[in-house]
Amino acid sequence: MKMILIALFQFVLITSLFAQIKYDNDKIKTAAERISYYLPKLQGKRVAIVANQTTILGKSHLVDSLQKRGVNIVKVFGPEHGFRGDASNGTTVNDEMDVQTGLKIVSLYGSKKKPSEEDLKDVDLVMFDIQDVGCRFYTIMNTMRDVMEACAENGKPVMILDRPNPNGYFIDGPILDMKHKSGIGQFPIPVVHGLTLGEFALMVNGEGWMANKIKCDLEVVKMEGYKHNMLYKLPVNPSPNLNSAQSILLYPSTCLFEGVALNHGRGTDYPFTIIGGPMLKGKYSFSFTPISKPGMAEDPVFQDKVCYGLDLRNYDLEKLVKSKKLNLSWIIELYKNHPNKDKFFDRSISRQVGNIDYLIGDGEFKKQIESGWSEEKIRETWKLGVNRYKKMRERYLLYP
Secondary structure: OHHHHHHHHHHHHHHHHOOOOOOOHHHOEOHHHOHHHHHHHHOOOEEEEEEOOOOEEOOEEHHHHHHHOOOEEEEEEEOOOOOOOOOOOOOOOOOEEOOOOOOEEEEOOOOOOOOOHHHHOOOOEEEEEOOOOOEOOOOHHHHHHHHHHHHHHOOOOEEEEOOOOOOOOOOEOOOOOHHHOEOOEOOOOOOEOOOOHHHHHHHHHHHOOOHHHOOOOEEEEOOEOOOOOOOOOOOOOOEOOEOOHHHHHHHHHHHHHHHOOOEOOOOOOOOOOEEEEHHHEOOEOOEEOOOOEOOOEOOOOOOOOOEEEEEOOOOOHHHHHHHOOOOOHHHHHHHHHOOOHHHOOOHHHOOOOOOHHHHHOOOOHHHHHHOOOOHHHHHHOOHHHHHHHHHHHHHHOOOO
16 A cells, blocks of 8 residues: 555656646637627628638638628738748748639738738728737737738728737746847837737837827727636647747747757757757757758758757746746857857858847847856846836736
8 A cells, every 4th residue: 555655646746747737728719709799890891801820710710701701801911921821931922812712812021011002992991810929029910010000091990809828928038129129029028028919909009109109990809718827729830830839838938049050940840949059969969950841941050960959849838837937048058058159149150040139139138148147137137127018018908
């Protein structure tokens, strides 16, 4: 009996150490699912919709569902990765006709970033329904602001169908120094902002973050049952390289490696969950070899070279969620183990290596890493700005 109890105790201990996080999908009704609420508002209107592969209602694409219900959808606007979500990160997306629906797809990630006056001439209402992942450097929020701005300039109302933020349970990172404004950071908010897109749209309107502080005629269709501390497992991958629940929760921390001369899983089946480079041979036993992957990474860093480094595919997500912080220990560790530290932030190694100042939004971060600062010391420099942001954020919250 004693042996059984010991074995049971060991089993409970082991399973608790590797406990799986619990998702709250069954408690949440997305705005798209509240079709009886918003469908009457679409009747008799010429509707344009900003959508991609995450724009779903049950197991169907929302565009298909609305067309079957008689909604007059006249065109679709497509963001980064395209309407069907099959374009690589940062790749120009062209206008096209959608084979499945016959609708014209106007790209907002090509020669133009927002709808033109001509694009909106035959439109009465613009809907926006895309899954976000809760980070400043994920470009969907830029697209939404641009759409709102175009609609405000042309007198067209916007309806946003809200969806959960999978990283909405915490707020962290420095407030963007607008000296480092770029395509991957356009708003004075932290790296992880703790808002749904609907809430962020209210913030854009309220804080005057559109041209000439113009305001949009905006309606946010709320979710039911959602709270910010809930965890939501995305039913559809939001982009080609965010292809697992692990990658989505690690993304706020591991996307920082886009500003480092290492491979962070692009060119493998595990982007944002493995990190390394050839120069770390002998420092780490784990290895992987990036290859060209059309639609994900055509020209990855260190293509066809064996890379050594961190394997985070089985990192304890419960530990990550409980911390409510960006994990800076990985970038600090890899910097310490890099044999050529002056090359760690070297952008010349590949067109896919970005500028760490733009990603983190702060010109001091690079210097702090190079000076050997601890996580705690680095984060302390963010505290004042984050606290101010949290107070401002309260004005726009739709959910507890």
